[in-house]
Structure formats: C-alpha cells, structure tokens
Amino acid sequence: MAGRLFRLVYASRWANVLGEDIEAALHRIVAASIGRNRLADVTGLLLAHDGWFVQALEGPEDQVRQLMARIGQDRRHREVRVISAASADSRLFKDWNMAGARLGRAADPLLIELGQVARFDAARLDPVGALGLLIHAGEAERRRELKDLGLPRAG
Numbered sequence: 001m002a003g004r005l006f007r008l009v010y011a012s013r014w015a016n017v018l019g020e021d022i023e024a025a026l027h028r029i030v031a032a033s034i035g036r037n038r039l040a041d042v043t044g045l046l047l048a049h050d051g052w053f054v055q056a057l058e059g060p061e062d063q064v065r066q067l068m069a070r071i072g073q074d075r076r077h078r079e080v081r082v083i084s085a086a087s088a089d090s091r092l093f094k095d096w097n098m099a100g101a102r103l104g105r106a107a108d109p110l111l112i113e114l115g116q117v118a119r120f121d122a123a124r125l126d127p128v129g130a131l132g133l134l135i136h137a138g139e140a141e142r143r144r145e146l147k148d149l150g151l152p153r154a155g
C-alpha cells in the first residue's frame with residue numbers, strides 16, 4: 001500500500017559548505033531532487049530566504065519520512081527543525097516534484113503579519129505561518145513560470 005498522504009514542513013539554516021551562494025545552492029538541490037522525488041511520488045516546494053531554507057514535502061508518509069531522514073543528514077544545512085508533520089487531504093504543491101522559490105517584495109506584508117520584519121528567523125515560524133509563506137512563494141513561482149511561457153498580453 002502506498003500509505004496515506006502526508007505533509008512535512010521544516011526550516012533549516014543554510015550552511016555554505018560549497019562556497020556558492022544560496023541561489024546556486026537552491027538550483028543545484030532542486031535540479032537533483034526532481035527525478036528522485038518523482039520516483040517517490042513526493043511533491044513540494046523549497047524556499048530559500050535570508051540564509052534559511054523552508055521546505056514542504058508531501059507524499060506517501062513512508063516516502064516523506066525516509067526523504068526527510070536523508071535531508072536531515074545533509075551538510076548543506078543545519079539546525080533542521082520540523083515545524084509540522086501531519087496527514088493531509090490533498091497536495092498543495094502538486095505541480096512540482098520540487099521547485100525552488102525566493103521571496104520578493106510582494107511577500108513583505110505577509111512577513112510583517114508573521115512578525116518577521118527586522119530579521120527573518122524561520123525557526124520561529126509556526127505551522128500556519130510556515131505553510132502560508134510556502135503557499136505565497138508557490139503562487140509567485142507559478143506566476144513566474146507562466147510569464148516565462150511568454151503568453152501574449154490581452155489588449
């Protein structure tokens with residue numbers, strides 16, 4: 001049996017062990033993850049912001065837990081803190097076996113609402129705040145993907 005649908009969200013601090021910037025690290029990690037996650041039926045989003053990662057992993061519970069155990073060992077980040085881990089009714093990031101996202105200025109009001117203005121501290125995000133931030137980042141990423149398709153503007 002595949003196992004019930006499960007979603008896990010964690011935050012961690014980027015550890016710059018490869019001498020690259022976080023943007024490059026994000027791209028490298030996502031590129032290497034897509035194929036593996038597809039095989040494991042895992043979808044999700046990896047947000048990189050201000051030296052932090054926040055990631056959602058969703059899929060069959062056993063696959064998500066196995067993957068998280070592997071990710072937890074990765075030297076490219078530290079202070080890995082699971083913010084929420086629970087069964088889910090549906091996937092929130094079903095379009096992506098993994099996608100990378102950054103936060104733009106449009107996220108500022110949300111960051112203010114989450115009390116994350118002066119300094120971003122992902123370890124302080126609660127389950128609702130962390131998921132809200134990931135959903136926001138996912139929507140921005142989806143708009144960016146659409147724009148990249150180069151659809152002609154109306155009018």
Ligand SMILES: Cc1cc2nc3c(=O)[nH]c(=O)nc-3n(C[C@H](O)[C@H](O)[C@H](O)COP(=O)(O)O)c2cc1C
Nearest residue numbers: 029032033036037046053055070071074076077098
């Ligand atoms: C922030 C972060 C997120 C990651 N996300 C994934 C992921 O979604 N899927 C994945 O297969 N590996 C991911 N990795 C990479 C894993 O930690 C690991 O390097 C990879 O799965 C290969 O595992 P292995 O070296 O044990 O074969 C991530 C690493 C980091 C630092």
